[in-house]
Amino acid sequence: MGDQPIWITFIVTFVIMIVLLTSMAYTTWYERKVLARFQDRIGPTRTGPAGLLQPLADAVKLMGKEDLIPEAADRKVFYFAPMITFITAILAAAVIPWGGTIELFGQSVNLYPTDLNVGALFILATGSIGVYGIILGGWSSGNRYSLLGAIRSAAQVISYELILGFSLVGIFIITGTMSLKEIMFRQHETISFGPFEIANWFVLSQPLAFVLFVIAAVAETNRAPFDLPEAESELVAGFMTEYSAMRFALYFLGEYISMIIMSLFASTLFLGGTSGPGADTYWPLGIMWLVLKAIAFLFFYIWLRATLPRFRFDQLMGLAWKVLLPLAILNIALTAFFRLIGNGQVF
Amino acid sequence: MEPTKTEFNVMESTQTDYSGTLMVEDEHELASGERVMTLNMGPQHPSTHGVMRVLLKLDGETVIECDPMIGYLHRGTEKLSETKRYAQIVPWTDRLDYTAAPQNNLGYVLAVEKLLGLNVPERAQYWRVIMVELSRLASHLVWLGTHALDIGALSMSLYTFREREMIMDIFETFCGARLTTNMMEIGGFSRPLPDTLIEQIRNFLRVFPNRITEYTDLLTANPIWLARTKGVGVITPEAATSYSLTGACLRGSGINYDIRKADPYLVYDQLDFEVPLGQFGDVFDRYLVRVEEMRQAHKIITQALNYIEHDDRPMMAYESAYVMPPHMGTMTTAEDMQRHFVWVIKGFSAPIGEVYHAIEHGKGEFGIHIVSDGGSMPYRMRIRTPDYVNLGVLPHMAQGAMLADMVALIGTIDIVLGSVDR
Amino acid sequence: MTDGENQKSNAVVTTGTGWERELYYDDDLSKHPVVRELSAVFPDDFLDAVRFRNETTIYVTPARFRDIAMYMRDHEKLQINFLSDLTAVDMLNLRTAPRFDVTAQLYSIPNRVRLRMKTSIDDGQSVPSLVPVFNGANWMERECYDMFGIFFEGHPNLRRILLQDDWDEGHPLRKDYPTRGWKDFPVYNKERTIRRTKTRWTGRGV
Numbered sequence: 001m002g003d004q005p006i007w008i009t010f011i012v013t014f015v016i017m018i019v020l021l022t023s024m025a026y027t028t029w030y031e032r033k034v035l036a037r038f039q040d041r042i043g044p045t046r047t048g049p050a051g052l053l054q055p056l057a058d059a060v061k062l063m064g065k066e067d068l069i070p071e072a073a074d075r076k077v078f079y080f081a082p083m084i085t086f087i088t089a090i091l092a093a094a095v096i097p098w099g100g101t102i103e104l105f106g107q108s109v110n111l112y113p114t115d116l117n118v119g120a121l122f123i124l125a126t127g128s129i130g131v132y133g134i135i136l137g138g139w140s141s142g143n144r145y146s147l148l149g150a151i152r153s154a155a156q157v158i159s160y161e162l163i164l165g166f167s168l169v170g171i172f173i174i175t176g177t178m179s180l181k182e183i184m185f186r187q188h189e190t191i192s193f194g195p196f197e198i199a200n201w202f203v204l205s206q207p208l209a210f211v212l213f214v215i216a217a218v219a220e221t222n223r224a225p226f227d228l229p230e231a232e233s234e235l236v237a238g239f240m241t242e243y244s245a246m247r248f249a250l251y252f253l254g255e256y257i258s259m260i261i262m263s264l265f266a267s268t269l270f271l272g273g274t275s276g277p278g279a280d281t282y283w284p285l286g287i288m289w290l291v292l293k294a295i296a297f298l299f300f301y302i303w304l305r306a307t308l309p310r311f312r313f314d315q316l317m318g319l320a321w322k323v324l325l326p327l328a329i330l331n332i333a334l335t336a337f338f339r340l341i342g343n344g345q346v347f
Numbered sequence: 348m349e350p351t352k353t354e355f356n357v358m359e360s361t362q363t364d365y366s367g368t369l370m371v372e373d374e375h376e377l378a379s380g381e382r383v384m385t386l387n388m389g390p391q392h393p394s395t396h397g398v399m400r401v402l403l404k405l406d407g408e409t410v411i412e413c414d415p416m417i418g419y420l421h422r423g424t425e426k427l428s429e430t431k432r433y434a435q436i437v438p439w440t441d442r443l444d445y446t447a448a449p450q451n452n453l454g455y456v457l458a459v460e461k462l463l464g465l466n467v468p469e470r471a472q473y474w475r476v477i478m479v480e481l482s483r484l485a486s487h488l489v490w491l492g493t494h495a496l497d498i499g500a501l502s503m504s505l506y507t508f509r510e511r512e513m514i515m516d517i518f519e520t521f522c523g524a525r526l527t528t529n530m531m532e533i534g535g536f537s538r539p540l541p542d543t544l545i546e547q548i549r550n551f552l553r554v555f556p557n558r559i560t561e562y563t564d565l566l567t568a569n570p571i572w573l574a575r576t577k578g579v580g581v582i583t584p585e586a587a588t589s590y591s592l593t594g595a596c597l598r599g600s601g602i603n604y605d606i607r608k609a610d611p612y613l614v615y616d617q618l619d620f621e622v623p624l625g626q627f628g629d630v631f632d633r634y635l636v637r638v639e640e641m642r643q644a645h646k647i648i649t650q651a652l653n654y655i656e657h658d659d660r661p662m663m664a665y666e667s668a669y670v671m672p673p674h675m676g677t678m679t680t681a682e683d684m685q686r687h688f689v690w691v692i693k694g695f696s697a698p699i700g701e702v703y704h705a706i707e708h709g710k711g712e713f714g715i716h717i718v719s720d721g722g723s724m725p726y727r728m729r730i731r732t733p734d735y736v737n738l739g740v741l742p743h744m745a746q747g748a749m750l751a752d753m754v755a756l757i758g759t760i761d762i763v764l765g766s767v768d769r
Numbered sequence: 770m771t772d773g774e775n776q777k778s779n780a781v782v783t784t785g786t787g788w789e790r791e792l793y794y795d796d797d798l799s800k801h802p803v804v805r806e807l808s809a810v811f812p813d814d815f816l817d818a819v820r821f822r823n824e825t826t827i828y829v830t831p832a833r834f835r836d837i838a839m840y841m842r843d844h845e846k847l848q849i850n851f852l853s854d855l856t857a858v859d860m861l862n863l864r865t866a867p868r869f870d871v872t873a874q875l876y877s878i879p880n881r882v883r884l885r886m887k888t889s890i891d892d893g894q895s896v897p898s899l900v901p902v903f904n905g906a907n908w909m910e911r912e913c914y915d916m917f918g919i920f921f922e923g924h925p926n927l928r929r930i931l932l933q934d935d936w937d938e939g940h941p942l943r944k945d946y947p948t949r950g951w952k953d954f955p956v957y958n959k960e961r962t963i964r965r966t967k968t969r970w971t972g973r974g975v
Contacts, residue, residue: 039505144386148408148750225499225571233394233497233754309571310499312751313408418931425916426941430948461822588878591852591905602878604851609881700821703874703885705853714874718858726863727942731854731874739908768931 004101004110013094013113020093024256025055030295031302038306065245072142073242081140082243082250085133089257092126095119096264097181098290099274099283111283112181119180120172123265124165127220130254131157134222134229137251138239149238152313153222153229159320160219160226166328167212170335171202171269180265184273188280201272208331210270212324214300217266219316221258224305231310263297264290383411386750390419394497394754397764401741403753410753413745415738420768428728432694433459434533434671436728441527443732444766447486449478449518450708451766452531457612458704458715459533462697463669471535471662472613473655477548478521478530479613479706480644480651484555485514486709486761487641491562494634494758498575503565510558513551520544534670536662545656548648555645563638576631580744580756583628590740593733594711595636596760600628606707620647630759637761640709668695694723710734710761730769734762788846793882794823801825803847803884811837826885831871834888835897835923838873841884842902849884851876855899855909857917860889861944867891869919873899873906895920898927916942 029044029051036043044051069078099111116122131153138150172178175186183202190197203210219226230238240251267273271293274286311319389400398419404411424443428436440451453475460467467475488511492504515525520541522530566572582592587600597604605622607615623639625632664670671690676683699721705714711733720726737760744756792800798818799805807815807827814833819826829837841849853874860870867889875884890896898921899906910921911930918940921927929936939946 035501039502040509041505144384148386224501227499228751231499231751233499234751236393306502307565308500309495309566309569309575310751311571312575312749314749315571315574418929418933421931423941426946426948464822586904588850589904591903591909604878609878610883701826701885702822702824703854703883705883712853714854716854716856716872716874720863727858729854729856729858729872731856735912736854736905736908739905743904 004108008107008109009113012109012111016093016098016113017090020090020257020260024253024260025059027256027260027298028058028252029054030298031305034299034302035306038303059249062246062249067245067247068242070142070242074140074142077136077140078242079247081133081137082247082254083133084136085130085254086250086257088126088130088133089254089261092123092258092261092265095122095180096261096268097184097273099286100181100185102283111287115179115181118178120168120178120183120265120269123180123261124161124168127164127258128157128161130258133251133254134239137243138229141239141242143242145235145237145241146239149229149231149235149241152235153239155313156219156222156226156228156316159317160216163212163320163324163328164216164220166325166332167209167216168269169328169332170206170209173332173335173339174202174205180268180273184268184275187272188275199272199275201270201275203270206270206331206335208327209335210266212328212331213266213270215324217262218301218304219320221262221301222255223259223301225308225310226316227310228313228316233310259298259301260294263294263301266297267293388753389416395757395764396493396762399757399762399764399767401753401757403745403750405750408750410745410748410750413742413753415741417735417738417764417767420764422769424769425728425730428725430724432723433697433725434690434694436725437531437533438527438529440730441529442765443730443769444486444708444710444713444734444763445526446489446763447482447709448526448528449482449530450486450706450713452529453479453613454704454706454708454713455715456531456533457706458702458717459697461704462700462702462717462719463533463666463695464698465534465664465666465669467535467664468661469614470655470658470660471664473651473658474536474540474662475531476613476615476618476651477648477655478518480648481514481517481548481551482528483644483709484641485511487637487644488514490637490709490758490761491634494755494761495566495572497754497758498572500566500569500572503562506558506561506565510551510555513547513554517544517547517551520547532663532671534664534666537671538674545652548652552645552649552652556642559638559641559645566634567638573631575751575755576634576759577629578627579630579752580748580759581627581629582740582744586740586743587628590743591736592711592740593737594708594761595633595640596711596737596740598622599625599633599636601625606705606712610705612704612706614651615647618647618650620650630755633759696721696723697725705731708733710763710766711737732766732769734760735767735769738762738767790880790882793825793880796820798825803827803841803849806844806847807837807841810840824883824885826887828887828889831888831890831894831896834871834886835899835902838875838886838899839902841875847877848879849875849877849882851878852899852903852905852909853883855906855913857913857919857942859917859942859944867894869917871896871913871919890919892918893920895922897922898924900924914940916940918943 032054033043044054047053047057069075094113095116097112097115101108101110134153135150138146138153171183175183177183187199187201189200191200222229230240240248243251267290274290276285276289278285384405386403386405387400388403389395390398395401400416400419402414402416422442424439427439431439437452437455440455441448443451488507492507495503518528518530519525521544522528582596582600584600584602587597587602593604601624603622603624608622620643623636623643625636663673667686672683672686677687697719699719701716701718703714703716705712712731713733714731716729716731717725718727741756741760745753748756788802792802795801798820801818803825804818804827811833814830814837816828816830841847853876855873858870858872860868869890869892871888871890873886875886888896896919898910900910901923908930910924911927913919914921914927915929915931928934938950
């Protein structure tokens with residue numbers, strides 16, 4: 001692994017970047033279409049077949065808008081804040097594995113940009129840094145709605161980051177590694193369950209952690225029903241109120257990339273990543289399975305948005321600290337306990 | 348922080364200096380040493396339902412004080428009414444609560460008919476009931492959609508507007524307009540009913556109960572919805588009466604005052620329906636009351652339509668001076684055409700006196716107080732709109748609420764700024 | 770709680786006691802319970818009662834306006850506990866003096882009867898505020914002040930509500946205020962009839 005020529009890594013990273021940026025644009029299209037179906041509408045239809053060119057039109061529109069900066073804003077911070085969110089969101093894609101090492105045109109190619117041995121922590125870390133963009137952007141706007149949104153975002157991320165991290169500890173205990181690639185390949189193994197051979201996905205051994213992870217992931221990406229930092233009914237647009245044009249778009253895209261990354265991350269950790277029929281023999285199938293799982297996650301995100309009202313701020317914090325955190329700790333304790341039993345260190 | 352003294356002229360009052368001791372400075376300190384944040388919500392804000400401005404003093408996210416500022420949509424309807432003939436005022440009432448124009452029309456024409464002493468034929472009264480109840484549904488549907496949207500349930504507004512669209516289509520069939528219907532006429536209805544109207548209403552009545560179930564499935568059992576609405580914005584029965592609340596705001600607190608029952612107008616005393624009452628007076632109870640009112644409205648429309656469907660009696664009162672001549676007569680006979688001409692150009696002279704007539708509007712008590720000096724225009728017309736009075740309770744409810752509750756509180760009062768500002 | 774129960778529990782109507790609901794609508798106004806009570810309790814301040822289209826209007830003096838409202842609210846049989854509306858009528862074109870009629874539309878939720886209470890005041894005279902009796906009078910009186918310039922004695926926060934705070938053209942619902950405002954009258958506009966005032970947020974919440 002790791003011993004491929006650096007130009008192959010560049011090519012792989014480049015391809016993944018392109019795919020990610022395109023898919024991010026099409027996630028907006030996907031959300032609009034799915035949300036429209038939920039709401040008895042049909043969504044965008046005018047731009048291209050089934051509105052497929054809508055992301056392009058949006059991009060052109062956003063680029064053509066005037067980039068307004070409020071007089072009360074702290075200009076430098078106001079400039080940089082969206083970039084922080086955007087860059088850290090993309091950066092998290094570096095450790096998502098799309099498969100193992102394959103042979104392509106006589107070269108051995110790693111289907112991941114890098115395999116950090118703390119990959120899972122890396123994703124959590126980028127998420128934490130990404131919220132700086134939100135906080136700084138909200139603060140520097142010089143708008144009280146933005147400020148409230150930023151403060152909400154800070155409090156929310158601190159609470160849910162914790163749960164997100166804690167929900168993964170069970171997996172780390174089982175696998176003994178934080179490398180996403182190894183965690184994924186551990187799930188390619190099968191276990192026998194009565195007469196059936198089923199995949200050893202961690203959603204089966206860590207169901208509670210999975211639920212916690214999904215909740216925390218929704219909160220982490222500021223999506224409904226946890227979209228308090230940008231609650232449009234109370235805070236207008238929260239931290240994004242004063243942003244326009246491409247700076248607004250950077251926040252917007254950063255949010256969607258975070259959604260995609262979180263979907264890929266969840267698929268990798270809990271749903272076996274590229275694991276699926278035929279994935280071990282034919283690598284494009286593996287990528288297809290991963291993408292399908294991520295799309296299912298994205299669908300879940302949109303489903304939530306279409307169905308649920310928004311939490312109130314105190315209820316959000318109460319949920320995190322009073323319900324989810326004890327459950328996460330319980331899950332760690334249980335996992336550790338069974339792991340020790342498995343190792344024969346207890347009884 | 349030392350409050351800076353701002354100089355302003357004291358209003359010329361004979362008694363008291365009412366403008367003294369105002370001035371809480373923009374950011375004054377709390378006892379804890381932290382500063383209060385002033386947040387200006389509106390007039391352009393997604394959840395103030397129009398151009399309302401609410402000044403909030405926040406301690407963190409907790410509202411310490413709130414001051415609603417209205418009047419951005421003030422059009423002086425009362426003043427204008429003094430220069431309009433009685434029949435000309437009906438379109439102005441459309442613009443009050445534009446989500447429920449037929450109810451405004453009805454409140455006005457009933458007041459005028461009371462002043463004139465007109466008796467409206469039964470069939471017209473039934474059709475008025477049907478149209479008003481449909482409009483109550485439309486008003487409640489808009490409320491439900493926007494209220495849920497405020498609390499974050501995104502899809503509700505799309506669902507409710509789907510049904511409201513059917514009601515708007517019915518209005519369009521009935522009178523040609525969708526929003527500002529100008530539907531009621533003094534004395535009844537002067538034009539015949541369109542052919543497809545009854546079928547359209549039947550269609551609507553058939554689908555609507557299931558749709559209400561859809562809404563309640565999405566909201567009533569939803570834990571987040573319950574957490575956001577239960578125990579929020581509690582109004583005690585005493586406070587509700589004292590603040591002159593009407594409509595669901597009053598009945599949500601458990602006080603049984605529905606003008607359709609207490610002081611029946613039209614044919615409501617011949618129809619079988621119930622008045623839902625709340626228990627705790629919180630946002631959730633008001634939601635339940637309004638949803639149940641929608642079911643009752645459906646019941647009322649069904650009864651009224653069953654009774655009046657095959658009726659073809661005239662729909663206009665016969666007092667020739669006061670009412671518009673029959674449409675066909677205007678087109679065919681000279682006498683009616685002359686009457687029509689006089690009625691339109693000169694109007695009629697109302698008796699001297701004053702009346703107040705209140706109807707149960709979708710939002711509460713909609714009252715029209717007309718003082719007549721015997722001329723063809725009201726000497727003074729007062730419009731008592733329910734949401735203007737109901738909005739007065741917002742500062743009372745908002746104390747100690749969270750910022751996110753503010754939108755729920757504004758939503759639960761069910762305001763339409765056209766009606767608040769008149 | 771159903772509809773019927775509530776009315777039964779609150780109803781004070783029993784037959785033959787002089788408090789029946791029919792008496793409120795009787796042609797003989799002296800049988801009207803409010804008239805009967807007020808003329809006994811407030812003989813000097815209860816001025817007149819008028820019946821038109823089955824609606825009763827009572828006229829009282831401005832000095833006891835609030836007291837009478839409070840008396841009727843707290844009276845155990847009358848229970849006129851609800852203020853539907855409070856407004857004023859500028860009687861400029863109808864009589865010489867006094868100029869304004871302040872009109873309160875009262876209602877008794879238990880008895881289900883309406884009552885209109887009126888008092889007449891001159892320009893500049895003030896009326897006792899009803900806010901201590903009905904909280905709902907707050908905004909109604911503010912509007913009344915805004916539109917007519919009537920002062921309500923004891924109102925906690927009497928400032929303009931529908932018009933902007935610095936509206937300096939007077940009070941629009943007065944009969945001598947042109948329908949289209951003063952902007953058509955440039956001469957008038959030079960000398961302000963009412964001095965410009967500034968009101969700001971009070972912080973009292975209401």
